[in-house]
Amino acid sequence: RSAVVKAIKNDISIYAIHTALDVAKGGVSYRMAQEMGLKNVHTLIPKSQLIKKLVTYVPCDHTAQVKKALFTAGAGQLGNYSECSFTQNGSGTFKGNEESNPQLGEKLVLEEVGENALSVTFLPHLETRVIQALVQSHPYEEVSYEITTLENSYQNIGMGVIGELSEELSVEDFLGKTKSVFKTGVIRSSLSRKRNIKKVALLGGSGAFAIKNALQSGADAYITADLKYHDFFQGQDILLCDVGHYESEQFTKNILHEYLTEKFSNFAVLCAKARTNPVNYY
Structure with a gap:
């Protein structure tokens, strides 16, 4: 609260983007892995029920223009691939009433037109933009479409990471590192x-909830914070390491500093040096 008051006065x-950086690729846990020198890093618990799918029906000779508009709006992105879609040919029927203004056919007449069922995926924050692109590029007066949420996991958003050390370390050397x-x-x-450590899972902040995920992923060690007494009983087949909450998130400000410095090269970006950890060690 005092920080907010000082900011207003000055x-x-x-x-504040704390939660977003917790789940973003390149965020808190990814930076922990970078500092540890891990390779082959990927998200430990990818977010599911995030990807959306749009299905619409387009006259065959207009499919290319609608598809291009949807891609421009950000649809069709799947991991390392872009402009992904699926098209299935068929026929559609419609009959406009007295108030209609059909682009194809005539009002009050049942029409049957060769159409393509066009499917693309997109992320939730793009939904408004994708629908606008669809409506603006589609030739029909009334555009038919459906949007569903997929069960697929999305690797670029989720909690924690897992990666590998460049070389296997003994438990003692790993703890020292x-x-x-x-x-x-x-x-x-x-x-x-465990006697040797190669595969390492990490999660910034309070990460006891992900111990089972680290175990299932085959990690030899799991670095996180805020583990309770009974959590450590799960650490027989995995080396659980509680480095402290502040310590696990201390590199987050460096992520922001580096990003802003790169994006605004002519703007001074300062990184605070104040230590705000409320925990002391003796």
């Missing part, structure tokens, strides 16, 4: 049966 804007990277005076770890 005409400073505050932009982790302690150095996260600049912490102590690491709380489980009594794991």
Whole structure:
């Protein structure tokens, strides 16, 4: 609260993106993996029920223009691929009333037109833009379409990450490396049966809920924070490492500093040096 008051008094804007950076590719957990020098990094718990699918029906000779408009609006993106779609040929029927103004055929006459069922996927934040592009590019006065949510997981959004060390380390060497990277005076770890560490899962902040995901992914170690006493009993087949909440998220400001510096090269971007960790170690 005091920070907000000071910002208002000094005409400073505050932009909070904490939750977004927790789930974004390149966000908090990805930066942890970068600091640890991991390779082959990907999201530990990809978000499901996020991708949407649009199905619309377009006259065959207008399909290309509608498809292009949808792609321009951001539809058709799937992981490392763009302009993805599916087209199925068929026929559509319609009959306009007295108030209609059909682009094809005549009012009060049943028409049958060769059409394509066109399907594309998109992310929720693009829905308004995608629908506008569809309506503006479609030749029909009334555009028929349906939107559904898919069960597919989306790798670019989700909690935590998992990756691999460039070389296998003993548990002792791994803990020493982790302690150095996260600049912490102590690491709380489980009594794991693991002797060597290669595959590592990480999640910034409170990550006890993802222990089962780290285990299922085959990770040898899991770095997170805020583990409770009973959480460590799950750490027999995986080395659980609690580095501290502040310590796990300390590199987040560097993400923002680097991004803003790159995007606004002629603008001064300062990174705060104040330590705000309320936990002290003795």
